[in-house]
């Protein structure tokens with residue numbers, strides 16, 4: 001049987017604005033099987049990032065349910081959420097969000113700081129991951145000394161540090177030129193082929209084409225969900 005890693009049912013997300021509340025997600029339902037590569041597309045303001053933040057346990061839904069790896073994560077307290085996030089989720093952002101005063105190696109080791117791993121093991125793991133993303137010769141560099149593509153490689157290595165079941169990325173190539181974007185996308189594909197489930201929010205057609213399944217969001221609902229159309 002195929003393993004369902006994500007199950008969303010009728011998920012809504014509302015934000016309070018003054019005296020009223022505004023509903024951004026209006027009943028999102030879908031299931032993700034282990035090993036899928038999905039892109040989420042849709043116009044600006046449609047709710048893509050809001051959805052990804054919920055999937056990544058950086059935000060919580062208002063109504064509906066979310067099961068992650070078989071666990072009900074719909075309504076957890078902050079501590080349990082961060083624990084689950086650390087265990088299941090890797091997140092890559094458009095703006096990399098690296099720590100500027102830390103080296104590439106230290107940035108990648110960061111997710112291990114909240115676990116009981118030994119420093120030596122963490123260092124070896126971070127080194128292996130930086131080699132994996134093609135940065136073997138930049139481990140002691142700080143982010144400001146590196147290109148955008150190299151910084152995104154660090155962010156990707158960091159996201160993989162705890163061997164997440166799901167890798168989420170919000171516009172990961174949004175700051176990169178097209179050649180660098182393709183290199184980063186190739187890395188996402190390789191990581192997916194190694195078994196990690198990947199979900200990418202994107203405006204970029206080349207990113208959307210890399211995914212095998214495309215979910216189109218419009219005004220907080222799913223407009224379509226199916227195999228990526230290759231033109």
Ligand SMILES: Nc1ncnc2c1ncn2[C@@H]1O[C@H](COP(=O)(O)OP(=O)(O)OP(=O)(O)O)[C@@H](O)[C@H]1O
Nearest residue numbers: 015016017024042043044045046047048049050051
């Ligand atoms: N914390 C918040 N409080 C109030 N409204 C919010 C909040 N976060 C997001 N929104 C609103 O939700 C809507 C969807 O935002 P979201 O960032 O999910 O869109 P998006 O599809 O990612 O857009 P883009 O493609 O521009 O990144 C927007 O109208 C936004 O203003």
Ligand SMILES: [Mg+2]
Nearest residue numbers: 048049050170
């Ligand atoms: Mg967004």
